[in-house]
Amino acid sequence: MTHTTQTTCPYCGVGCGVVATREGDKITVSGDKTHPSNYGRLCSKGAALAETLSLDGRLLQPEIRGQQTDWETALNTTASALNDIIEKYGRSAIGFYVSGQLLTEDYYVANKLMKGYIGTANIDSNSRLCMASSVAGHKRAFGSDTVPVDYSDLEQADLVVIVGSNMAWCHPVLFQRLSAARQQHNDKLKIVVIDPRRTATCDIADLHLPIKTGSDVILFNGLLHHLRAHDHLDYRFIEQSTQGFASALQIAKETAGSIPTIAQACDIPENDLIEFYRLFARTEKVVTLYSQGVNQSSSGTDKVNSIINCHLATGRIGRVGMGPFSITGQPNAMGGREVGALANQLAAHLEFEPEYQAIVQNYWQSPTIAPQAGLKAVDMFEAIQQGDIKAIWIMATNPIVSLPDANKIKTALANCELVIVSDCVRNNDTVPYAHILLPAQTWGEKDGTVTNSERRISRQRAFLTAPVEAKPDWWIISQIAQRMGYRHGFNYQSPADIFREYAGLSGVENNGRRDFDISIFSQLTDETYQTFTPYQWAPRSTLQLASDTHHRPRFFAEGRFYTPSGKANFIPVRPIAPKSDTSTSYPFILNTGRIRDQWHTMTRTGKTPRLLSHLSEPFVEIHPDDAQAFNIKENELVCLDSGLQQQIIVRAKFSEGQKRGYLFAPMHWNEQFSAQARVGTLIAPHTDPYSGQPEFKHTPVALYPY
């Protein structure tokens, strides 16, 4: 007998729909042709999902200090250990580090426990490493964290500017859609890639600008000035729908300078710069898509606003085929933003303001409410190191590989009084540091919702029988909350219960200053939750309970934003150099990122030989001329050293696409696969002052033969 289940891929923020088909013991996974984000397409990772379902490497039993135990004991011990820490050191001695791999329902319950019951906002997500600068940039410009572009806009644009994104590898299905649109439009659609590296994404580009890392603000300030100088501004839109234009333009003019100055500052040919400015100026339908190359920077928020400024100045927002478009890295980074499971958000797009704190506490009927924003990811682990946080609960993430200064994370966890890890895998580098291990269900076993980069909420559905001791994250959190003494806020029977409550919270009155409202789902029945079809959330004023439609109302279509005045803010931005510069000791700039066939720290994708065969070992890419100058042979082992505690050893690969003076190393390898290739150990914990996002794209390093 054949049984099919519609669910979504657990990897990137494209959020593709997939169909899992079970025939006897055999399971296959294919693209869901009815899902409006991918229409049946899959990339190599999605297509290999069925090969990752074995129980190898799974965490299958609760453990306390290395001893297997039963759930009752594990839950009671965790609850009383957390209560003991609170009693001894206070609420702010607790931290939760959560993940864009969690489902929205898991996120919601974790956030509620922390902010409404424990009473601190020391909960942050690994999404801090991914898109926090975009969130901060959106809020500064729009007064809300609103993504105003859909995937279909890429297909309807006449110019797509891709900044700091190798979407061919990191968001492959979106890249497939863009490539198909380009073919269909007979090359009328122009594509510009702005990236220090010549990546696979450049294969479909008309123009590639290999800018210096950190020069994005100069480039876009220069564009703003160019648009003004050549009369390409939309003064009506500027006047009616924005504020702060004059000062943003003034700063842009002062800081960018002439074309030769900008070209020199960005280290790109003048003619290419002029061509980019001309293309942008003369094309009405422009989407500027950006990702980690913009966000992962000590000035990421300013970079985001320099892009948004150009769209506001031309009125190219809120209409078909145009707008600034931040794409998220993780499958449910957006769900975490919606829930508010970030240290500087309260809940459901409500901020830390007394009025909203009262609203949320009243809605939750909770004993307390977090009084102010909490510690962001890098600061949270620093607080563990300093002994200010005594207990950390890490859910579905592997900070020993993924956070900056990753060896310091080891030391911090080794010295922490209580480390709780709930995860589906045992082969996670963080697991050995846990005092309490709680086995969670994984993809294919758990039920809930996720939101992708175009604000589309989809269901993840179980199609496997979970191992008997693996539990849903929301259940684990709720059980511990109840055992901590919070009996009334966590009596959920299913993820549908949580989704209804969360949807209701999104609709509470807030003087119209919030973009996010899915309260139409607050009365959803269990049956409708089961059959939930992908739903893209739209402006609050246009709520409708509808299955997906291509004609949903757009954000900002009427030129109204979520600021108190209703006008979008231009943000004057000055270029700021990356925190560290190269020197004779550290002459290369290391850029880090993803490769095509691996995901995060490889705990799932590393299971399939097919995916491992693409790039089977950790490496560093170097321009052949740099290699020659530094006496590096192709394929030899080399050391990378940034002056932090540990060097890494990887294989040298030559690439003409690498900018001179730059290196690229993938972020994926954990210690299970390669003992000395954790790139995170090289990255200094410099962060953006607004978003707290670390600077992963610019680390001065030394390189020498091993």
Ligand code: SF4
């Ligand atoms: Fe999964 Fe992303 Fe590939 Fe789609 S593009 S199949 S969501 S990894």
